[in-house]
């Protein structure tokens with residue numbers, strides 16, 4: 001049995017967890033060299049959201065928007081999964097239960113670490129979508145306005161398969177199902193600024209049968225909603241947490 005502590009609150013882990021949901025954000029990929037959004041020097045300090053991350057931005061200046069995502073897609077070739085991603089992969093491999101990763105990240109570092117059951121609620125950099133025939137294509141290289149859709153052959157139809165501000169995140173029904181049944185909810189590397197993801201912890205708390213843990217470099221906006229918080233680098237804290245979870249034995 002393990003105890004964990006935040007302030008005066010001590011949670012005794014008396015049971016193994018059967019349905020774990022892990023919400024990840026940009027902080028888990030920071031140690032791989034992927035820029036976060038809201039830290040000093042983050043993407044939203046360098047670019048205005050309304051210039052590159054809304055449907056209106058794409059309508060107004062598609063070349064700029066494609067270029068922004070082309071650069072980020074190209075950067076994926078330079079980065080590798082880190083100890084935080086690998087710890088979650090180990091949890092999936094060794095826990096006698098279900099582990100779902102809901103990620104706000106559009107990189108593919110969870111996949112490359114060997115994880116499965118990954119829900120990309122904000123889309124994926126290595127995919128583009130045809131606005132004419134709706135086909136989603138795997139995409140490793142740059143995408144331009146004149147690039148033809150491999151399925152329907154039309155030009156000026158491909159867009160990044162990214163959820164922009166003002167658009168509905170993907171897989172919300174599936175996410176709700178996972179949150180309803182989870183018995184452990186871990187949030188890693190997210191500032192808690194963007195809904196609906198920022199509201200998942202309160203959803204889980206209202207359902208009422210899960211322990212909730214935040215792992216982040218610093219307190220997130222929603223830290224007070226978590227039963228437990230551990231602050232530091234995900235690459236250090238996640239492997240330690242996963243060791244604790246996997247070491248729990250039911251008598």
Ligand code: OAD
Nearest residue numbers: 025026027030036037038104189190191194216217233234
């Ligand atoms: P943010 O950039 O808002 O927050 C990243 C969080 O990670 C911050 O709270 C950092 O303190 C923390 N962090 C940084 N390095 C860390 C490390 N090594 N270990 C642990 N934590 C670390 O990124 P998100 O919360 O993911 O959406 O942003 C959410 C969404 O806002 C994104 O998916 C994106 C953005 O606008 C869209 O583009 C739709």
